[in-house]
Amino acid sequence: xxxxxxxxxxxxxxxxxxxxxxxxxxxxxxxxxxxxxxxxxxxxxxxxxxxxxxxxxxxxxxxxxxxxxxxxxxxxxxxxxxxxxxxxxxxxxxxxxxxxxxxxxxxxxxxxxxxxxxxxxxxxxxxxxxxxxxxxxxxxxxxxxxxxxxxxxxxxxxxxxxxxxxxxxxxxxxxxxxxxxxxxxxxxxxxxxxxxxxxxxxxxxxxxxxxxxxxxxxxxxxxxxxxxxxxxxxxxxxxxxxxxxxxxxxxxxxxxxxxxxxxxxxxxxxxxxxxxxxxxxxxxxxxxxxxxxxxxxxxxxxxxxxxxxxxxxxxxxxxxxxxxxxxxxxxxxxxxxxxxxxx
Amino acid sequence: xxxxxxxxxxxxxxxxxxxxxxxxxxxxxxxxxxxxxxxxxxxxxxxxxxxxxxxxxxxxxxxxxxxxxxxxxxxxxxxxxxxxxxxxxxxxxxxxxxxxxxxxxxxxxxxxxxxxxxxxxxxxxxxxxxxxxxxxxxxxxxxxxxxxxxxxxxxxxxxxxxxxxxxxxxxxxxxxxxxxxxxxxxxxxxxxxxxxxxxxxxxxxxxxxxxxxxxxxxxxxxxxxxxxxxxxxxxxxxxxxxxxxxxxxxxxxxxxxxxxxxxxxxxxxxxxxxxxxxxxxxxxxxxxxxxxxxxxxxxxxxxxxxxxxxxxxxxxxxxxxxxxxxxxxxxxxxxxxxxxxxx
Numbered sequence: 001x002x003x004x005x006x007x008x009x010x011x012x013x014x015x016x017x018x019x020x021x022x023x024x025x026x027x028x029x030x031x032x033x034x035x036x037x038x039x040x041x042x043x044x045x046x047x048x049x050x051x052x053x054x055x056x057x058x059x060x061x062x063x064x065x066x067x068x069x070x071x072x073x074x075x076x077x078x079x080x081x082x083x084x085x086x087x088x089x090x091x092x093x094x095x096x097x098x099x100x101x102x103x104x105x106x107x108x109x110x111x112x113x114x115x116x117x118x119x120x121x122x123x124x125x126x127x128x129x130x131x132x133x134x135x136x137x138x139x140x141x142x143x144x145x146x147x148x149x150x151x152x153x154x155x156x157x158x159x160x161x162x163x164x165x166x167x168x169x170x171x172x173x174x175x176x177x178x179x180x181x182x183x184x185x186x187x188x189x190x191x192x193x194x195x196x197x198x199x200x201x202x203x204x205x206x207x208x209x210x211x212x213x214x215x216x217x218x219x220x221x222x223x224x225x226x227x228x229x230x231x232x233x234x235x236x237x238x239x240x241x242x243x244x245x246x247x248x249x250x251x252x253x254x255x256x257x258x259x260x261x262x263x264x265x266x267x268x269x270x271x272x273x274x275x276x277x278x279x280x281x282x283x284x285x286x287x288x289x290x291x292x293x294x295x296x297x298x299x300x301x302x303x304x305x306x307x308x309x310x311x312x313x314x315x316x317x318x319x320x321x322x323x324x325x326x327x328x329x330x331x332x333x334x335x336x337x338x339x340x341x342x343x
Numbered sequence: 344x345x346x347x348x349x350x351x352x353x354x355x356x357x358x359x360x361x362x363x364x365x366x367x368x369x370x371x372x373x374x375x376x377x378x379x380x381x382x383x384x385x386x387x388x389x390x391x392x393x394x395x396x397x398x399x400x401x402x403x404x405x406x407x408x409x410x411x412x413x414x415x416x417x418x419x420x421x422x423x424x425x426x427x428x429x430x431x432x433x434x435x436x437x438x439x440x441x442x443x444x445x446x447x448x449x450x451x452x453x454x455x456x457x458x459x460x461x462x463x464x465x466x467x468x469x470x471x472x473x474x475x476x477x478x479x480x481x482x483x484x485x486x487x488x489x490x491x492x493x494x495x496x497x498x499x500x501x502x503x504x505x506x507x508x509x510x511x512x513x514x515x516x517x518x519x520x521x522x523x524x525x526x527x528x529x530x531x532x533x534x535x536x537x538x539x540x541x542x543x544x545x546x547x548x549x550x551x552x553x554x555x556x557x558x559x560x561x562x563x564x565x566x567x568x569x570x571x572x573x574x575x576x577x578x579x580x581x582x583x584x585x586x587x588x589x590x591x592x593x594x595x596x597x598x599x600x601x602x603x604x605x606x607x608x609x610x611x612x613x614x615x616x617x618x619x620x621x622x623x624x625x626x627x628x629x630x631x632x633x634x635x636x637x638x639x640x641x642x643x644x645x646x647x648x649x650x651x652x653x654x655x656x657x658x659x660x661x662x663x664x665x666x667x668x669x670x671x672x673x674x675x676x677x678x679x680x681x682x683x684x685x686x
Contacts, residue, residue, distance in 0.1 A: 047383050048386065050471060054482070056475055057478075096484050139482050156379050
């Protein structure tokens, strides 16, 4: 039988001690980490970047198909993604959790294994947090802290007319991964004898359960001396994020459907489900790729990159926000991205 | 009829815009606030202090007797208390919320009124956050950021043998306020005709529903040139916190029962409930006073302060952690503070 230690048996402080026993500190700027009223971070002529996200069981994840280790990893990564989207380097995180007694210490430990794996991969220090009981459901709140050379952070509001609109990686896979997992859950609930059929779908499932933050894109842009004029991460779908940049920069944009990067495995999965792959990219969400604008004069520097696609360009605000379909039709972009309050 | 705007009608981003429409920025160090992937904070030779706390409906608060405005205020204050407990000055906060559709926009707005009131009072900037739906219950996660002159923050682990053990203000009232509110709730649930009897109990109720962080004590200590050797805030009761400082400083302590500051209104309420007031101070929790240790040589500087009480002193670890009762008996201190996992 699997080991199960009741959380009660440790108490809150014992639990924190247990979960943080293997913390490694990576940054000289981490002066004081877990174990006091607050953590302390040093700065040497840098600016601090802070971002925070909350993940709620039943809204953002489902334990039926989300391994705890993946959940820990993803909770960190989605926050780091926001820090990279500022053009900054994440350095520290805090994690607060609320959970009911139905979770064992071993389960929590698995969650933290994922957290530590992400901390190691992205070179960030876990410096604090809070644990609490909940009456029902698992709640995760992560705050990520990063640093940036003064005034070199990249906002959403500073795109320029005529700039190229670019995205990293490929889009739509995470949504299809979720669709597949939800379908298999439904089948399983109706008939627990049927084993899930996830054959050949590891790409889209991986994109849903274990997303990565695009540190490599930030590094690439720096190496190529490209300063995006605006940037954000794609958590709610390309459409919603492009509209954010347009609205905050007081501009319009045109996106070309045939330029939107979609992996073949995503296309095949979309076909199976009878969903338009472009719709998945535009409104699917959770891709955690980067969307950014840059001067046309930087175009030559990215032509050899397979990880960056130019999907359109920025226009005057009077031209609105549109997509030109493969058939040549022009449609208004709809921000029907994943909206937590309209489910 | 009271106005009620459904959260759905605004959508997530409309809601954030609405709730943050009146944000005022107090600090030059707040370079970028709400509205991007992350906030940006500047530093000029300071160190950053970060603390985070999560509050869960049904565990930390009950809407039956917690006005939303007070809840917003308290959510901020309990985090600022941790920053002050580091000897630092809070400068910014982020707030993440999860809530179900049963809450209206007006209700959320009331919550934020309390948040902004605390931000104004304590001179901090709200710089970001996240809102999400929840299946059930209201969840609040606040991260507070502060600054401190390099290496002048005050830890829990640096108390010295022979130091005086001090507390600010008075203890035990918040717990009795909670006890009273819980009693009235029970009576109301059993017979909704009976109006709550809170006559003459505004002090203990105020201490429970609208605690303050002891900024004034930090200012006083600086003015008097007193550097506490260790400090933390009292959220789980004097006993639990004194044991924390002892454990982390590798020391023991002696506390004198007759030196523990308890307000007369607290004593009277305890008497009514048939609870020992000392037990409320030792294990009640939520007082958000400061506990600190300081050198005996600083004693003369605090004798005139009515807001600081010397309750005991630090001993060698071999002497353990004890309380000397009014009757002269010696008992081991019990860390039976408010333990979220043993309710």
